[in-house]
Amino acid sequence: MANLFQSFDLAGLQLSNRVVMAPMTRNRADAQGVVTPMMVTHYQQRASAGLIITESSPISAQGIGYPCTPGIYTTEQVSGWRKLTQAVHQAGGKIFIQLQHCGRISHPTLQPDGDTPVSASAVKPVGQAVTYEGKKDFVLPRSLESSEIPKIVEQFGFAAQMAKEAGFDGVEIHGANGYLIDQFLRDGTNQRGDLYGGNIKNRMRLLNEVIDSVMAAWPLNSIGVRLTPENCFNSMSDSDPQNHFEYLLQQLSFRNIAYVHILEGDMMKKERDVNYQLLRERFKGVYIANNGYDLERAQTSLKENKADLIAFGTPFLANPDLVYRLKQGIPLNPADHSTFYGGDEKGYNDYPFASAQIRK
Numbered sequence: 078m079a080n081l082f083q084s085f086d087l088a089g090l091q092l093s094n095r096v097v098m099a100p101m102t103r104n105r106a107d108a109q110g111v112v113t114p115m116m117v118t119h120y121q122q123r124a125s126a127g128l129i130i131t132e133s134s135p136i137s138a139q140g141i142g143y144p145c146t147p148g149i150y151t152t153e154q155v156s157g158w159r160k161l162t163q164a165v166h167q168a169g170g171k172i173f174i175q176l177q178h179c180g181r182i183s184h185p186t187l188q189p190d191g192d193t194p195v196s197a198s199a200v201k202p203v204g205q206a207v208t209y210e211g212k213k214d215f216v217l218p219r220s221l222e223s224s225e226i227p228k229i230v231e232q233f234g235f236a237a238q239m240a241k242e243a244g245f246d247g248v249e250i251h252g253a254n255g256y257l258i259d260q261f262l263r264d265g266t267n268q269r270g271d272l273y274g275g276n277i278k279n280r281m282r283l284l285n286e287v288i289d290s291v292m293a294a295w296p297l298n299s300i301g302v303r304l305t306p307e308n309c310f311n312s313m314s315d316s317d318p319q320n321h322f323e324y325l326l327q328q329l330s331f332r333n334i335a336y337v338h339i340l341e342g343d344m345m346k347k348e349r350d351v352n353y354q355l356l357r358e359r360f361k362g363v364y365i366a367n368n369g370y371d372l373e374r375a376q377t378s379l380k381e382n383k384a385d386l387i388a389f390g391t392p393f394l395a396n397p398d399l400v401y402r403l404k405q406g407i408p409l410n411p412a413d414h415s416t417f418y419g420g421d422e423k424g425y426n427d428y429p430f431a432s433a434q435i436r437k
Contacts (some may be wrong), residue, residue, distance in 0.1 A: 079379035081372070081387060082404050085127060087363060088298030088335045090171055090246055092127035095379065096400050097338075097388040099367055100175045100249070100303075102132045102146060104419040108209075110135065110148030112157030117164050118426050122397035124170030127386065130249050130301075130338070133177035133256075134158075136236035138189045142179025142256070144209045145419060149174060149236045155243045162244035173247040173301060174240045176233055176291070180257030181218035181266075182311050184208050193219045197261040198268040202312035207418075223271050226283065229257070234290030247299035247335060250287055254303075254340070255311025258284050262304075262325065265314030277321045281328060288332060301365075302329060303338040306351045310344050318351050326359035336363035338388065344368070357383060372403050398430045407431045 085092040105116050120129060134149040135141045141148070148154045158174070165172045181196035184206035188194060196218035205212040221229070233250070240248050252258040260266040261283045267274050273282050284302070291300055306322040307315070315321055329337055337360050342349040357364050366384035375387040393399050395412035402409055416424020 079382070079385075081375050081379060082400070085386065087128065087171075087386075090128075090299075090335075092171055092386075093125070093169065094127040094400055095386045096127050096403070097365055097367075097386050098123050098126040098129040098393045098399075099388040099390040100130045100132050100251075101390055101394055102143060103394075103417065103425065104143060104145040105425060106145045106147035106157075108145065109153060110141070110146060110151070111153050112147050112161050115422050115426055116147065116157075117161045118422075119397075120161050120172070121164040121168050121170075122426065123393055123399070124165045124168035125398065125400045126170060126393065127400075129165060129170055129172040130388070131172065131174045133175050133179075133251055134236070134240075136176050136178055137232040139192070139195070140178035140180075140232065140257070141187050142177075142183040142194075143207050144187070149176065149239050149243065150232070155239050158240075158243035158245070166244070171246045173249050174243070174245045175249045175251050175303065176236050176240070177251040178229060178232070178257040180260045181215070182206070182255055184213055185216060186210060186213070193217075195219050195221045195225075196257070197221065197266055197274065200266050200268065202255070204312060220269070223273065226273065226286075230283070230286045230290045233287045234293050237291040238294040241294050247301065248291060248295055249301040249303055249338060250284070250291065252284050252302050253305035253338075254308060255305075255313040258287065259305065259313065263313055263315040263318075263321075265316070277324050280321075281325060284325075285328075285332075288334070297333050298335050300334050301336040301338055302334060303340070305340040306356065307349070308340055308343050308345075319355070322351065322356055323359050326356050330359060330361045334362065336365050336386070338365040338367060341366055341368045354383060394425075395428050397428055398432065402431050405431070 183194040185191045199220045201217040306318040363385045365386045367388035395410040413424040
């Protein structure tokens with residue numbers, strides 16, 4: 078019977094347990110998108126996770142949506158990430174990088190030459206962008222021309238190759254949380270009339286092309302995909318998430334990727350409108366479950382075969398030795414929400430360990 082602390086074979090990559098550190102943007106890179114020494118320390122501290130998935134990494138200057146996020150498209154960025162992956166590997170961990178294009182969740186002040194952010198369609202998100210000049214209202218994005226999409230796909234492929242040079246064990250394609258690929262997948266933001274819009278097959282076209290591009294650098298069993306079927310974060314919606322994402326999961330199953338990483342439910346509310354067991358059944362590969370899991374719920378989900386791996390977010394931020402604490406039944410450190418984004422080591426690398434023997 079599956080157990081959270083058992084080892085796991087992820088398509089040939091041996092994980093020491095079934096605990097996944099979820100991607101968490103913390104805005105601690107420098108202004109050029111290069112990994113900083115405190116980021117190296119942060120990830121190394123948490124290398125007891127079976128698998129670490131990094132915070133979102135922009136695939137290009139156009140893909141940036143927040144200040145001080147670590148990119149993966151320049152040689153300097155690759156060098157910074159290489160120090161981080163080496164530190165994680167030296168500590169016995171495994172690590173995938175999450176490749177991201179923010180699309181409309183950006184602002185002209187973050188874009189090259191002050192350009193307008195792009196999206197599937199010209200649908201303005203509600204809310205404000207976070208910029209170097211403080212929060213600013215989102216702008217109406219520009220709908221990508223069909224002729225521009227191959228360049229976006231190429232950027233994902235280039236970033237994937239850079240990730241290989243940086244020493245990662247694999248990559249996760251960010252198709253979630255209201256960023257560019259998700260803007261194509263869900264019909265609340267995709268109002269296109271070309272081959273990238275309309276029915277769900279067309280709306281999946283960009284994701285499929287990105288997977289194909291990433292495959293030039295990585296085998297399919299080293300590529301994961303993250304999805305959020307009903308998360309309304311970043312002003313997202315879909316008219317029929319159950320059926321649309323059942324189709325997506327079934328199609329991804331045919332592709333034999335390493336895993337799907339599913340945020341179950343909505344970050345903004347507790348109710349769930351999607352039956353995630355049906356989504357799980359549509360995908361025949363490794364299923365990573367995410368969103369508000371504690372030890373009891375994680376163990377139950379594994380025992381009932383509702384998931385293969387469980388991703389933890391905030392608990393991993395506040396508990397570098399989360400695996401040890403969960404295994405030993407030690408209370409968790411509370412998270413300091415005031416230090417989540419930007420700043421220094423405070424609320425990032427100063428959370429206490431329960432024991433020096435965190436990997437026993």
